[in-house]
Amino acid sequence: xxxxxxxxxxxxxxxxxxxxxxxxxxxxxAALAGLPRHARQVGYALHALSETSTVPWYRILNxxxxxxxxxxGSGDLQRKLLELEGVVFSARGHVDLKRxxxxxx
DNA sequence: GCGGTGACGGTCG
DNA sequence: CCGACCGCCACCG
Numbered sequence: 001x002x003x004x005x006x007x008x009x010x011x012x013x014x015x016x017x018x019x020x021x022x023x024x025x026x027x028x029x030a031a032l033a034g035l036p037r038h039a040r041q042v043g044y045a046l047h048a049l050s051e052t053s054t055v056p057w058y059r060i061l062n063x064x065x066x067x068x069x070x071x072x073g074s075g076d077l078q079r080k081l082l083e084l085e086g087v088v089f090s091a092r093g094h095v096d097l098k099r100x101x102x103x104x105x
Numbered sequence: 106g107c108g109g110t111g112a113c114g115g116t117c118g
Numbered sequence: 119c120c121g122a123c124c125g126c127c128a129c130c131g
Contacts, residue, residue, distance in 0.1 A: 007128085026113055041128055043112035060112075068112045078112095 010034060011045040018059045021085040022102040023095055025063050032104060043068065058082060059102075065095040 010033040017032075018024045026039040035041065046057040058078040062068045069075040079089060087100050 005128090030113090037114090037126060038128080039113040040111065040126075041113090044129070045112090047112055057112085062112080063114055070112075074112090 007033075007035060007038075007041065008045045008048070011042050012055050015042075015046070015055050015057065015060060017104070018056060018102045020056075021087060021100075023059050023061050023065075023082065023087060023097070023100050024102045025061055025065075025097070026068070027063055028101075029060060061095060061097075065097045065100075066093055 011029060014029050014033040015024070026042045029042045030036060030038040033042075042060070046055075046060060049055055049057055058081040067075045067078050069078060079093075082095070083089065087095055089095055
């Protein structure tokens, strides 16, 4: 996973801290990476990842606990990967952040 | 260098 | 609980 910039590297480092079975929001990752108000940048950085990347990109959701991928299919993959780790989606595609959001120590 | 473009987020009605 | 708006800011053509 190439780090095109120090910012991307910081983002990838932070995303890698999210443990299995938990999720984080774009804004949360941005803040933890030392880049407040750069939630969109987190989206860009993850979008730029290769398929073979070890970064758990699929553990990142938007502030409403929903999958933000707009592209066909990729959203289904993200949901499947999360469910495989025990993350539960409501009928409307919501994840209860109260229950599954990662709380850094 | 400029302007359109988002894997976003907080607010308001 | 929605949808609409608006502010944000690095990318890329």
